[in-house]
Amino acid sequence: MGLRASFVTQEMSFARRKAGYSCDVTYCTNKQVAFDYLRDRLILTQAGGELRRRLQASTRGNQDELLLRGLCFAIVDEADSVLIDEAGTPLILTRRVDRPQEHTFFSQAFGCAQALKAQRDFIVESQTRQLHLMGEGQERIASVLKGETILGRAESRFEELVRQALFALHLLQRDRDYLVAEGKVQIIDGNTGRTMADRSWERGLQQMVELKEGCPLTESREQLDRLTYQSYFRRYLHLGGMSGTVAEVEGELRTTYGLRVRPVALHRPCIRQVLPAKIYKHAQEKWQGVVREVQQMQQQGRPVLIGTGSVAESEQLSQMLQAAGVVHQVLNARQDRAEAAIVASAGEQGQVTVATNMAGRGTDIPLGPGVVELGGLHVIATCVNDAARVDRQLIGRCGRQGDPGSCRSILSLDDQLLREHGSILWYRLLRSSLLTSVPGRHRFMARLFRSAQSGCERRHKKARRALLQSEEAMNRLLAFSGEAL
Secondary structure, three states, X not given: OOOOEEEOOOOOOHHHHHHHHOOOEEEOOHHHHHHHHHHHHHHHHHHOOHHHHHHHHHHHOOOOOOOOOOOOEEEEEOHHHHHHHOOOOEEEEEEEOOOOOHHHHHHXXXXXXXXXXXXXXXXXXXXXOEEEEOHHHHHHHHHHHHHOOOOOOOHHHHHHHHHHHHHHHHOOOEOOOEEEEOOEEXXXXXXXXXXXXXXXXXXXXXXXXXXXXXXXXXXXXXXXXXXXXXXXXXXXOEEEEEOOOOHHHHHHHHHHHOOOOOXXXXXXXXXXXXXXXXXXXXXXXXXXXXXXXXXXXXXXXXXXXXXXXXXXXXXHHHHHHXXXXXXXXXXXXXXXXXXHHHHHOOOXXXXXXXXXXXXXXXXXXOOOOOHHHHOOEEEEEOOOXXXXXXXXXXXXXXXXXXXXXEEEEEEEOOOHHHHHHOOHHHHHHHHOOOOOOOOOHHHHHHHHHHXXXXXXXXXXXXXXXXXXXXXHHHHHHHOOOOOOO
């Protein structure tokens, strides 16, 4: 078509990235282009504006320091994941600062947090993932400030670090929110199940998790600029995208980005079988039920893909399958480098793959010889995610392009979503023996899961809307600021 196309990655030199962005069509990750935009914005800020930067460049004879030519047209793959699920993800451009004395400051705040007790000094809200200090807790923090020399730091900063330490101790879970590999804490992306080696938590939270896990403390970082995906993609003159699970968020895409959704008919009719869910009281019963289902499918020779909610759950299930003599592969944040090879073989006859829910998203799992005649790939979902779209994305690994396939949810009343977002009354009633013999009990359970999921989706949507309004208000305030003379 006479168009020049290229791609951009982090490993490229400045000159190669600039050449990539100069093409008519450029392929890159949303993170890459957003951070390059932040770097360009920082250069413009330091130069005092676009006109002054051009004048300085012309007088000095320097080459253009900017990477991007502007935000004209973006086409976003997996649009609902980027524009909705990751909408509030802050992209923070930082630089390292040498403050070795802060390590003692972090240790003092962490030790103070360890001495505080739940319900007496602070309250944990699992639904909103928030911590609230009570009066006694604030008094204990104040007593620490009076009894020790806190490196001349302000009381408010010390209290903030104590809150971060409490968050690390009581709300962040190893192998669910982060991994510890080679003595380093690596954040797990909740949307993809992969590690984000180049990201870290801000405002001391990273160091608090490192203290919790006994890892060496990383250097402090100073924030230079920040931006959310929600704010970034709204800056494009033209914006579009695609996803197989975007219909549920059509309203939010319209109000936030001004985008309308157009459905595209399937290339071939979908013949996937959605089997009735199995719901157990306790998690151990659920995992035993998963092992039995896998063994049944293996007897038929069908490949099985099992989606789990965390790295820890995938490894627990792997141990149970190994004890049952089931040969399988595990795909989670620890094996993300081998993802392509594992996904490529997941459709072979008799293959069993245990994976975090988002592993292999957007990838066709090719069916091996003879698998179509056996019924195709069988997918087992072992948890209900925060959004129904994510559940459909896992189910969508089977029955693609008109191939046969089947899926089933195997759940328990111990699942995290139900504990944190479900109705307490119904939860306790179903856990009791009162409804054991009631006809249609599983329908009540399934309805409880759907209700908890809907409530979680509403809370996330409300949080995204509040963040957008906050950013818009901040931009209006900044519009009245001027350069100091």
